[in-house]
Amino acid sequence: MPELPLAGIRVCDLTWIIAGPTATRVLADFGAEVIRVEHGQAADAIRFGRPVVGDQPTLNNSGFFNYFNRNKKSITLNVRHPMGMDVLKRLIAESDVLVENFSSGIMASWELDWPQLHDLNPRLIYCSVSGFGHSGRDKSFTTWGPTAQALCGLTFTSGLPGKPPAGWGYSYMDHTAGYTAAVAILAALRHRNLSGEGQHIDISQVEAGIVLNGPAVLDYTVNGRSWRRPGMPPGNRAWEPAVAPHNTYPCAGDDRWIAVAVMNDAEWQALVLAMDEPPWAADERFATNAGRLANEDELDERISAWTSEFTDYEAMELLQAAGVRAGVCQKASDRFERDPQLAARDWWSTLPHAELGESDFDGVVPKLSRTPGTLRQASPLMGEHTHEVLRDVLGMSDEEIVEHETSGVLM
Template identity: 55%
Template sequence: MTDSEPNTKPPLDGVRVVDFTWIVAGPTCTRLLGDLGAEVIRVENEQTLDSIRFGRPHPNGFDPPDSGAMFNWLDRNKRSITVNARHPDGLDLIKRLIRVSDVVVENYSSRILENWGLSFEEQRAENPQIIYVSLSGFGHSGPQRDYSTWGPTAQALSGLTAMSGLPEAPEPAGWGYSYLDHMAGFTAAAAITAALKHRRETGTGQWIDLSQVETGMALTGPATLDFTVNGRRYRETGNPPGNRSVWPQAVPHNTYPTAGDDNWIMITCTSDTEWKAFCEVSDHPHWRTDRRFATLPARLRHEDELDEQIGSWTAGQDGRTLMQRLQAADVPAGVVQNGVDLVVNDPQMKAREWTVTRDHPVIGEHLTDGLQIHFSRTPAHRDRPGPPLGEANHYVFAELLGLSDEQIAELQMNGAMG
């Protein structure tokens, strides 16, 4: 088989995941597994639904639990069943599902599944090959294992929040989004693929215990090293504000206005060669000989003046055309894009087919992101929107677990399938 003759099966075809996740971190992990072809079965309870099912926006009006765009984005390529894990018959259904599955993923507080009777030891008693992933703020060991966290608090505890904001500001700015939810989810998905490889080679499953705080701490490595070796703080008082460069020193290094409302272009020159090329493209060759701008030390002293002159030159020009002119001369430059620019209009994203159109029974046809990974031999994308609540009940309980219609009806009546 050649790369021009791809396999029709996605990379994780045949892998079944029991998904107890909620909010963002866990669903990010299982979404990636679903994108790669795993059969992901969300275990939900009608009495305690994932709050993301109710989160905005609701494109065609508020009609939960299936109308939320964020839920359908986070939980695409998944199935949904409704089970009450605190009912003995519901717990038995979950254990039977674990017997025919490969992976269990949850991102609750550390003792939730243990209290349900689904600790790793109890899961392994049902299926010795099961891979269990617990994704919590501090992990399932240590004196802080019982502390609850959210993405922003995990970021603060990891040190990432302290690294944000302008140098002279008295307090960190924060990231404005739960970046660590996504980072932890991606990390968990990578760990699962490693555990699947180990199981294929040894026949045994294992417990993957992941701390969201620790995934953030791993991102602080360069700043920590710089402080311990060089004594430099990440947010050093006296550092230049905004988009100027602290290290390596480079001038110009800033954003400049272009034609239109709130349109900007980023331009930087990190060498004399780039500065020379920039002066030629800008039709200001005299900048090269101006004593204020001729050398990097001079430009550093007169950075405000140079930024003002460059901004006067860029204003009124089309940003993308200017970017292409500068890039053609090997000058680093890029337009500052908003969401529409990047998702809808960017020619690179179009060429990569980054966006796809999906249809949903409640939301209708909508544009969303595809998979950012391109495999030459194994397609890695299923066109399944987020699941309506309980849409896979018959498939899982009747087809996978072999229950009769009468048994299913009885379980629904006694509250085990709620």
């Protein structure tokens, strides 16, 4: 079997919660040796994150943690102890990448600012992911995912007109700041491999979100039009391109919905055929996109009446068979139990875990034909690899390891 694409890349992973671990999940899936450096007295809160298996959280029974930290190693290290800080510096010197998502200022308080890190290891790629970045007047401000989503515009653009923002029902920007960091780290690594030059990548979680709504910003700076205006956000109706019908429609059952997007007249005709050519659809007001947009309320009511006659999957099959862009609003259960596409592409697999048993995982995106990413091990137990890393990466003798252990450094 060929080597994984990131074989030989070692990542010193100081990240916690979701944004940082998402970045290192990408690197680990593609074969980097990711070493989580954890502190027993200030454990990653996600190690206690629900859902957990059993009645109470332990450090090692969180399904949430397991999901984001597969393929990684864990060492416990007390960096507030001088010997612990020394171990961390030795690990950084032996690493290709250092990632952290602390509030800005923490690394400097440890005297591990970029100049010091660069001195320790000139080939190092250091990526910091913080709320506001390491520069600018508000750099000391902090975020959680929902804060970042609010400040960057994502929360605002998700909602029904005249209602409060619906926003995102999870920390999309924790995922996306992590994906953004992985793009940057990989680009910097390749440059480093060719040139020998390490560097610092400074990522702000809010900025990583602001760049996701570029056309809306340009509509303001070019056309003077803000999204904060009556009728906006448009819910599930289309903003641009302005087309109709484009919405979610109810299906039979409790809280079952289908999304339907008609992008042009040909697709409208396909929808009419799929609905068995109801007389109302022949109304000339619906013959053009402009007419459909002008009569969108009535159009959506008519389509809702049709979709309500079917289950969500039935409606999707009918519409897709006619060439209409349509998809069920799938819940997690739907994706795991019903979705034939994910199943056909071997999306789900299991890995053993000491406290969680055989645990389920989703796959690696995207699929590389010759050197695909792999699932090799479930998330690490707290400190599972401490001795291994100290011995194999730092070359410590058994005596040295015992000395560190008895000094209270490895906890």
